[in-house]
Each structure stands twice: as C-alpha cells, then as structure tokens.
Amino acid sequence: MLITCPYCGPRDVIEFTYQGDGNRERPQPASQDLDAWNAYVYDRLNPAGDHNEIWQHSGGCRTHLRMVRNTVTHEISSTGFARGDHNAAARHKAGGKS
Amino acid sequence: MSPRRTETGGRIDRLRTIRFTFDGAPYTGHAGDTLASALLANGVTLFGRSFKYHRPRGLLSAGVEEPNALVTVLRGEVREPNIAATMVEIYDGLVAVSQNRFPSLAWDVNAVNQLGGKILAAGFYYKTFMGPVFGPLKGTRFWMFCEHFIRRAAGLGKAGIAADTSRYERMNAFCDVLVVGSGPAGLSAAKAAADQGARVIMTELEPRFGGSANWSGETIDGAPAADWAARTVTQLEGHDTVRLLPRTTAWGYYDGNTIAALERVTDHKETPGKGEPRHRYWAIRAKTVVLATGSFERPLVFPGNDRPGVMLAHAGERYANDYGVLPGDRIALFTNNDSAYRSALALKKAGAAIVAIVDVRPELSAEMRSLATEAEAEIVSGHAVVATEGGKALSGLKVQRFDMNSGTLSGDARSIHANCLLMSGGWSPTIHLASQAGARAEWNADRQAFLPPKPTQQQWIGAGAFNGSFSTVEAITEGRAAGLSAAGATGAPAAVPDVEATPGNPDPAPVFEIKAKGKSFVDFQHDVTAEDVRLAHREGFVSVEHLKRYTTLGMATDQGKNSNVPGLAIMAEALGKPIPEVGTTRFRPPYSAVSIGSLAAERFGDLKPERLTPMHDWHLANGATMYSAGLWFRPMIYGLAGETIEQAYVREARATRESAGIVDVSTLGKIAVQGPDAGEFLDRVYTNMFSTLAVGKARYGLMLREDGLAFDDGTTWRLGEQDFLMTTTTANTGKVMQHLEYFLDVIWPELKVTVTSVTDEWAGAAIGGPKARAILAACVTGTAVDNTALPFMGIVRGQIAGVPVMICRLSFSGEMAFEVYSGAGYGTHVWEALVEAGKPFGLVTYGLEALGTMRIEKGHVTGAEIDGRTTARDLHLDWMLSKKKPFIGSAMMDREGLIAPERLQLVGLVSLDNRPLNGGAHIVEELDAANPHDSIGHITACCYSPALGKHIALALVEGGKARHGTRAFVSDPLRKRFGPVEIVSNHFYDPDGSRMHG
C-alpha cells in the first residue's frame, strides 16, 4: 500500500502507523458524559468499504493524516492533514457516523 | 560415466565435477546439475516416501512444482526441510537427506500403511479422532494417545532446533515494467520494454534465464533457442535501466502493484561471499507487471501413477536436453495431447529407446504419426495405461483399450516393458499471481484449462503460456506486445519471429482419469487419490473449498500445482456438473515456500539495531556484564572476580546505601516539551499539575491512558517558562512520544506546543547515597549543591571537569541522590570525573540489578507494575490524581470496575522461609496440592534485600492493602517453589523518606 503524505509524497505503508478510526469524537475535556466517553474510547466503525482513518507518518515527518481508505480494495481516495480538522464535516462523508 | 548420463548434450559443465552426499552416500555431479538431475544421472530412482502411505516416490517433475522429491538440506547444525530436489543446485560438500522414512529410505517400516489403505482414506483424522468421547480410547482422548505415533509417521521433513545463523536482507525496488518469468515470452517482453527506455526488472526463479528455450530444442530467428535466449539476456544486460534477478521467485502480488519476491542469493554456494545474505526479500513496485509465468504440465490419474519412474513428459525431455540425463533407456509415454510427441522425439535423439506412445485419442493427426515414426515408437492409440509394475523403480506397465467418450476400458490388458513412463495430461497456465491480484480465472473448454481473464486495467499484462498460448511463436509475439504496451509505446510490434518448432495442437482430449483397480493419485504430496475425492463427495462435500479441507487436496507445500485441475475434474464428474460450475480456488500468497528469515530480515540477528549509551565502552572496560533491554544495552552488574550475580548486586546496593553509588540512566526517555502552552499541555497529559511548577524545579508525574488505566510515569523538569524536559521510562519512550504527538496534532491543534525527542542528546548519571552530595561538591564548579541551592527536586546548572552539566536532585534509590545530565558527547568525560571524585568516598558503580533491588526496597513502580491493567489507585498513586482539572483518563478512571475494592493492588511480600521468591509466581491463601486454591495475585519483581536482610518481592494481590500483616503463600508449580510469605506495605525501606530528603 502506498500512502501519500501531504509533506513527503507517496511512501510505503511500512513508514506509517495506524492510529485508529477517524470518526471518533472526543468529548470536551471536562465532560462527565460517560456514554460519550465510552463511545469515544471503545466504539469503532468497521465498514466493508470506505473508512475514515487516522494514520501517523511515524517513520517520516511524524505528521498525522486523515484519509479515506477502502477496507475491501485498500484504495485510498483522499489523504490530508489531520491537524485542525478535528470537527470538520469532511469526515462524515465516508463511513462517518451521522 | 554415470549410468544415466548421456555422452553429450545438456547445459551442464562436464569439466567440473561436484561432490555431494545424499542419505550419507557420496555422489558426484556436474556444475549446472540440480540435486534431482545429479541423482537421476547416478541411477537413483527412489527420492522419498509418501506422506500418508509411505509409498516409494521418485521424481515427478524437473521444477518448482515437484511434489515427491522433497529433501532436507543440512548446513552444519542447521537443517532446512521440505525443499524440492529439483530446486537444489548442487555444490561441493552439499549434504542432503531424504524424508519421511524410518529407519531408511529403502526399508521403511511404515510402508505397511499401504496394506491398510482403507484405514487412512479421506477424513480419517476427523472420523477417528474428533468424535465424541466414549470410554478411555475414543475420540479426542484417543487422538491424544495416538498423536505422538502418528505425527512421527505422517508428515514431511523435521524442522531443526539449531538457531539459523544466516543473514537475510530486504530490498525495495521500483520499475516501470516488472517481468515475471524469463522464458521466450518474458525475455521478449523485457527486451521490448527496455528498448523503449523503460526501467525493467525481470525475475526468474531458476538459476538460468530462458525458461523452455533452454531445453525445447527449437530454433528462433535462425539460432538454437537456448542461444537466442542467451543473446537476448546479453542485450538486456547492456541496458543501464534493466535489473535481472535470477533464482528469484515472485511469490506475492499485493496492493499498489507491489510484488514480493525471494532471491536465493547463496543457497547454491559452498561458502557465501563476504557480507552476502542467504536470501533477499524484494518489495518491487512496478507501474505495470508482465506475467510470463508459463504453465505446468498435468499428470494423468491412473492406477500406479506415483511409482518411481513415472514422470511428467516435459520433465523427461528437460532432464535429457538441459542436464544430459536420461530418466530411463526404455521409455513409454502416456498422453491425451500432442505435446508428449515432442518429448518422445527429444528423448529418442538423446539416446533412449521409445517403446510406445499410449494415447487416449483414437485418431491422431498425420503430423503426430510422423513424429512417432521418427522416434521409432509404436503408437498405441485409443488406449490407456491401467497399471504400472515394479518396486522402487518402474519395470513395466499394462495398457487396455479405452473409450474416451464413455471412459470405459475393454479388451485384454497388454504388458509393455519399460523403465520410465512419461505422462502428459495437458497444461495449466500458472495464473497464481494474477489470481492473487484479484483476477477470476475462466475455464477454456478447448485448452481444458483455467485461463486468466483479459486484464481490466493496465495493472498487469499476460504473455505466452500464461495466457494459454503454448507455442513459442505466440509467446514471443505476445511478449513483445506486452513489453511495448507496458512501456507505454503505441507502435506495432516488430515482425513475427521465425521459429522452427515441432508441430502440435495445443488442445488436449478431455481425459483426466483412467478408472481401473488400484490407487490413482491426484495429489502426490498429500497422498490424495481419486477415490478419496469421490468418497468426500459421497459423504456430502459439494463445495470445492470443503473438498480441499476434507481430503487435504492441494494443501501440501506444493499447494496443488499439479493436482488442482485433475482434482476439480474428478469432483465435477462426481457432482455431474461441468468443471466451470464447480469453480476453482483462489490462489493466495506465497506462490512457493518463503523463508521466515527473509521476512524478518534486518530485524533479526546481526543487522538488528543496537542502542548504546554514551558510556557503553567505559562499562565494558570496567567489568560490566551487559544486559539487553529492548534495543538498549545496559550494565547488569560490575562483578568482581569470583562473585555471583547476587553477590555483586548485593555488594553494589549495600555500598550505595552506606556511602554512594553511580548508575548510567542515559536510556531514560527524554522529550523536550516547549512553547507558550507547554504548561497547559502537561496539565492535560499528566494527572497532576505542572503549570504551577516553578522554573528550576522538577516534579514526579503520572500519565493515564484515555481509558483511565495507568500509562507511564517519570519526572519532568521545568527549565524555563516555556521549556520543560520530560523523562519517561526506558521501555515506553516511543509510545509516550506518539501519545503526545497524537494529542497535539489531532485533538488539540490549537495548543502552541512542540515536542522533540532528545533521548540521544543527553547522557545521564544518577549518583546517590549518604556521600553523594559530598562527591558532587568535590567536582562541580559554578554552583553550590547544598540544601539551599539544591533542595529536593531542585535543578542547578554548573560544570564538571570543564563541561556544562544540569543537576536535578531526585531519587529512585531512596537515598539522597542527584541526576547529572550532560551533552551525550561528554557523557564518558563527566562520568569518569564523577567516578574519580567519588574514589575517596567509596563510590561504587552499580547496574540494573542493584537499581532494581533498591527500587523494590523503596516500593517504586516500573513497567512490571504499570502493566496496562493497573490503575493509579491500584498502585497507591491516587494522591497524584488532581481534582482541580480534567486530564487524559480522568473521565474514565472512576468507573465501577476500576475502583472495586477486590482489584489487584500493589503490596510488598517478605519470604518467611528465607528462600528466594520468583517473578511471576502466584499468591494463594492456602497451600493444598490436592485441592489447589485460586490465585489471589502474582509477584511482579523480587530480590534479596541487603537493607532488610530478607528475600522480598513486590506483588499485585486482590484487595492487597487490606491484607497487610497477613500471611499467604507463593505457589509456583513450574519452578516447584511453594512457601509462606507475609503481605506488607510496598514501602519496605525508609517509608517516610528521611534519607532522600536528607
């Protein structure tokens, strides 16, 4: 699998670390809503198809990417910085919770 | 002259004699021989015993698909089992042994299994051993009883136990066009692409490029095919943009057009060259892959088709033309297609007598008749072989009239005397890689074979026999077109090549099996017969995937390269369905066996990275015994002559508590946390407050995971308003760094903070003990180190021996102690100065063992206690959980299960029988061997405590705090250690901390 890092360009998957489902919403730090925390810590989508994921270019520039990857074909349809995109609507497009 | 070696011919180097042994007997061969061809030349026919029935087996093939002749190759103590003799190139000193025989290949006691064939039919294991339990010897219990004997009798080679000392490498490569296979199709594709200027890589699993051109006896563009191949290879070598990889098997087709390949670099050498790896794993990224992987000849299924001397027709031809070896001198052929006639003629020319060509087809073309005449062979058309004769070698065969349409036999059987039978059941394209890439094979009724589909995207292009185009002229034409197309050229391919070849129709008769009395093998390696397939059908297995698993057809190390299509055809007939409706299985990587070492490559052995502290050489020069912890090497003890490990660490710990000791702490993770929001960030990351920490002070911090469990601990030093130096445990450094980066990059991008790993930039030495301050005072300049200038958790900057240092007063040992940090390049210089200054004070160097001992005495936690299952409360660190702010894990840490009183909690243990305790031992309330009690916890760390004069341990015990002062027992059946302990507080030594506060 080739992943296109926004800084470094297309690089082998071996340089990256999977950092989990990109659809998770972290509650506000002071939130006492245990259901929301449980959902954030434990719930993971597992679609057969497009999935919104966070990866880190750990063997390169160390930036975090948000990308849409098809879990069946491994085709990556979009990649971009995870930074600053925490609550963006973009990640609801593919496999996101609505 | 060896009995089967021809006078001339072949591509072996007859001037070079090579000596090797097989099953202890010495043999000779020539350079260019495989183990198979060399043994065959010496008249060896028996190569192994079959998997289930221990039937004698000889060579079936001459290539990678060989199912029978599997051997174990020995290199010193290292043994590699299950290698096809056809793939082993001989070298001087090669030691190979046969497999699956006892006590010897010729006399095998388990061959008695042949007599009881019915017992070991399909599903034998399931039926006999997986049933319900009745009585003592039924079902699974019976299996447990018999397993030892069966495992010894059934199976393949024995794996060795000696460590593999070979070196393995990984390589990444990139190209425009990857050509897999170097027969006429592959060579033509590579040449066409290279001539267009494309970057080309060509892989060939055999030692020599050229594939069938090396032994077809054909003529291409006026030259012998082998010469044409050699000339093309020379032309390819002239291109800077071409890389040729012989002995390289492309075994996996992965996403993004990545091909995994295994190069056997030194397996064929007596002694590897300096620095050469044994195998090299290639990850090749290609814009386009040309699959020119050829095809496999299929065996025919008839009684006795596994007898030594029965071989694939092209294999016989290849042994003669490529290696100068005759598989027999009286050869019969049995075929359903034209290709065997060329083989017959080749063997005739090499000097064998062709006694008969038995063809299932009643009518033969005039061309085939004239080829048979040329080979002086009797044509026995409309007949089939119904039996073979002989023991460890073939002596003859029986044929009978055969009706191709009904599959029935008639008339009297006739005997033919022959010592070799060559069979051809048609050809199956080698579509494994295309199948791995997702292509669904399509049944072609003319070719009686599964052909690859037309590729939908320009991911791969097929050429030659891979496409079912079995003639050389088609292979070259398709290869050229594929090469041009892969290189992005639009021009028309060059003119049709001029090939002189024996004629032949590529379409076989649709005959796979001759049904007659006796065992007819479909899968030679797993001993699956045609009757096994039918039995499986009678028992209700209708899916091809289920059939495979029940009969184990195609599941041996050759993965059914020969047996797939015949097995499917027999299955289809049993089901009464056409073959395409029964379907084929999808091929998965690897195409052929891959060494695990090549996958591990530099992550193992001498290429594995090592992390050494700046003072590493000093430790070695001063008597340290080193200990590997992850990638790091750290001193374990600095033993004196004649000391045991325990004596050494007890001496080191005692001396530290009595005067002073110094230890290398450079391996601690160090992360610079800098920026205007650094304090705020640390408040969110740690359970306790850091924004309020004064500049020039340090604080012990605890991190939780998001789920509220403990994650890591360490001290963080505030060096400036916006400048913190965080330390982490050695083992967690990378994880903590990634944790911080994730939160800064993904969750809180608004925080103005940068984190930088500085572990390797600092050398650290911890010096502790009653004399530690005096030693510092003797060597530090530029700052005072008294209690006012350097209070507990204070930080000062000064110099030692002219080098700037940073000193923080903190303690892991429980003594008054200081951590002295300097630039990594000055680490040894500062260390030596400290050691020198400490001499008058009785300073000792101490290692990990004494460090661990003193931390156990103090009850400090490490990774053994912060094990991913414990909470801050379990470890009595709840005093660090701030109530003034949220932090990572704060919302989840108070969940019901995480605050339950019966959780495992940290305690201390004292051995009451004065014997050592063991890490990992369980704690129980009662010792009762007959009626063992449940574990209430386990030991995480243990030592002999010189300060207490007792064997002590830290442990995690259910409801541990409430048990202080009570008695329990260690129960360690593996190490046979049982005995009473007292549960106490984890703070064994100086619980109020008066020593470190001074």
Ligand SMILES: [Zn+2]
């Ligand atoms: Zn990058």
